[in-house]
Amino acid sequence: MYLEIGQAHYRVAVNSKMWKIKKITIAAISIVLVLLALGMAYYGYNLNQIEEQVFDVPWGLDVVGYTYFALIATGSSIVNSMYTIFGYSGPNGEYKRIIKYGAWFSLSTIFSAWLLVLFSLAKPFDFTYIFLFFRISSRIAWMAALYSFFAIMLVIEVLYMILVESWALLKRIKYLELAIAILVLIATVAVHSNLGEVFGSLISMPAWYGSWLTIYFIMSAIMLGAAGQSLFIYVVKRKDNDIKSFMSRYFSEVYLIIIPIYLMYLTWIIISAWYSRETVWPVYQALLFGSDAIVFWAIEILLGIFVPLALSVYGYIKKSSWAAISAAVFLLIGGFMSKYSLIVLPQELRPYVWVTLQISNYTYFPSTGLILMFIGAAVLWPSLYALGTLIFPLEEDEKAKHLWIFR
Amino acid sequence: MKVSNQQNPYQGFGNTEKCKNWGMVIKVDQCFGCDACVAACTLENQTPFWEELWRTHVEDMEVGSYPESQRMFVPRLCMQCENPPCYYVCPTGATQIVEGGIVVVDEYKCIGCQYCVEACPFGARYMYTSEDIEKAKEYYGENTINVVPHVDKCTFCYTTAPDGTNTPACVRACVGGARVFGCLDNPNSEVSMLFNTDQAVQINPELGVGAKVRYVFGNRSSTLQSGGEQ
Numbered sequence: 001m002y003l004e005i006g007q008a009h010y011r012v013a014v015n016s017k018m019w020k021i022k023k024i025t026i027a028a029i030s031i032v033l034v035l036l037a038l039g040m041a042y043y044g045y046n047l048n049q050i051e052e053q054v055f056d057v058p059w060g061l062d063v064v065g066y067t068y069f070a071l072i073a074t075g076s077s078i079v080n081s082m083y084t085i086f087g088y089s090g091p092n093g094e095y096k097r098i099i100k101y102g103a104w105f106s107l108s109t110i111f112s113a114w115l116l117v118l119f120s121l122a123k124p125f126d127f128t129y130i131f132l133f134f135r136i137s138s139r140i141a142w143m144a145a146l147y148s149f150f151a152i153m154l155v156i157e158v159l160y161m162i163l164v165e166s167w168a169l170l171k172r173i174k175y176l177e178l179a180i181a182i183l184v185l186i187a188t189v190a191v192h193s194n195l196g197e198v199f200g201s202l203i204s205m206p207a208w209y210g211s212w213l214t215i216y217f218i219m220s221a222i223m224l225g226a227a228g229q230s231l232f233i234y235v236v237k238r239k240d241n242d243i244k245s246f247m248s249r250y251f252s253e254v255y256l257i258i259i260p261i262y263l264m265y266l267t268w269i270i271i272s273a274w275y276s277r278e279t280v281w282p283v284y285q286a287l288l289f290g291s292d293a294i295v296f297w298a299i300e301i302l303l304g305i306f307v308p309l310a311l312s313v314y315g316y317i318k319k320s321s322w323a324a325i326s327a328a329v330f331l332l333i334g335g336f337m338s339k340y341s342l343i344v345l346p347q348e349l350r351p352y353v354w355v356t357l358q359i360s361n362y363t364y365f366p367s368t369g370l371i372l373m374f375i376g377a378a379v380l381w382p383s384l385y386a387l388g389t390l391i392f393p394l395e396e397d398e399k400a401k402h403l404w405i406f407r
Numbered sequence: 408m409k410v411s412n413q414q415n416p417y418q419g420f421g422n423t424e425k426c427k428n429w430g431m432v433i434k435v436d437q438c439f440g441c442d443a444c445v446a447a448c449t450l451e452n453q454t455p456f457w458e459e460l461w462r463t464h465v466e467d468m469e470v471g472s473y474p475e476s477q478r479m480f481v482p483r484l485c486m487q488c489e490n491p492p493c494y495y496v497c498p499t500g501a502t503q504i505v506e507g508g509i510v511v512v513d514e515y516k517c518i519g520c521q522y523c524v525e526a527c528p529f530g531a532r533y534m535y536t537s538e539d540i541e542k543a544k545e546y547y548g549e550n551t552i553n554v555v556p557h558v559d560k561c562t563f564c565y566t567t568a569p570d571g572t573n574t575p576a577c578v579r580a581c582v583g584g585a586r587v588f589g590c591l592d593n594p595n596s597e598v599s600m601l602f603n604t605d606q607a608v609q610i611n612p613e614l615g616v617g618a619k620v621r622y623v624f625g626n627r628s629s630t631l632q633s634g635g636e637q
Binding site for chain 2: 059121124127129130135140141198201202203205347350
């Protein structure tokens, strides 16, 4: 009997040691990948400076990538607000068990967006001029300010979620958690509104012009944020059947609500374009029937909307994890392509009246530097998230053991 | 013959406050597409011609359909708008409106986000990259006027013209006299007289930017003057 107890203790000790080694290995790989991603993005930036420039499309893959990651980060925050503001915690409090992972997901995703937007500048290290010589009428200046505010609020939210487990004092401050969550949501909506106006206020680009982009971005953000979050949290919680079951149902529900609204809005945008100025319709014509039609119908609509919709129905009814995860993957792919079309296509065609109606016919392909920058940001995204899940106490009721915030 | 400042319609152009509104009128009929203005501007402002990027260029246009089609050469440049969209979108204040109502770019303040390039409804801006600066040294020598990467545009030769000539390089070089430049506030100047006639039209007036470069299409179709299709 003593021998059996001894063997059990030995097995626990070995398992614990193995788990520690595994964690250290993952952390080391994550750190290496983070550094690799930063290096790759910086190399891409430098390469982009000496490569042949694509002058016809000043905002290319870098701005598409920035918008994409910004939407995922902010959309994830909107999804989190279901718990942090509206108090929905799932049938058995499952949401409470993943909310810290959700908040960290939003925060870690911002860095990929920042990396891209920083290196999209010709002089990235002069970005401080935006704050030093802030021009109040500039949407990009406001983007920098609001995005910083959003990031600061997210840092506060994540810190609060971690510190509240150890510091009883924080729990005693009434409504602090709610106040932080409301500020995060306000920042999120403000970022979206401004992002929409970055494009929508340009009279030079009729295909972007208008306030409709803000609503479009908010809906896209919810779709992408929910998809990204579910995918990343699933990887961490893949062995927890309760959470998997909850996530399948919850995220399928989110998709089932938002996808039809998005589809309806998209249809309205296209119908509006049909009745709009002669400088708007050519862009949508190319999207629907022209050069980009295959991408639009096959990837953005079929793969990015109808397949996830069908998978969500299945995932919701059967509580199927693989269906919800597949829906998330397709939503992320379709969402990326739709942002690519939205940003690049109007620049490729750039229909405008200059003495007569002129439509350019430029085919954009990103430079190697831009592709490397995007890959860098894409690698940074999961690496930073993985690193955070290993060093921060993100489990329910988990207390920090080192330096107040670390495991 | 030396022209005194009193008689010179371009007096005080450059870094002075003598005129609040400099402007230009382009007589399309008198442009025959020799591109002398483009060459002069390229040399004066060291623009990256190897990328086919210009502060001004001449568009060779064919409008209408046979047998009523017309060919015309339309010089293009920054419209020096009164309400320039590029000014309002610049996040760092690099785009400025200096005395004389001229829109310029402070290349040191410009961070190269290219928001102004997107915002300009006339496609008058482009990015002067670090690669272009290196290339410029090969073509124009070591003392290039463009030192750091920035967005570049026509400034009516604001920074280069006050060398005594007082006129933008394109105006000086124009063989047909198609470009008329001067102070819009002076009612006796040729540019002012042309500018204030019905003949001088703005491109896309519905944008409300208040362009200070106008076009006289002369015998061309009146529908073209409003920027519409023939």
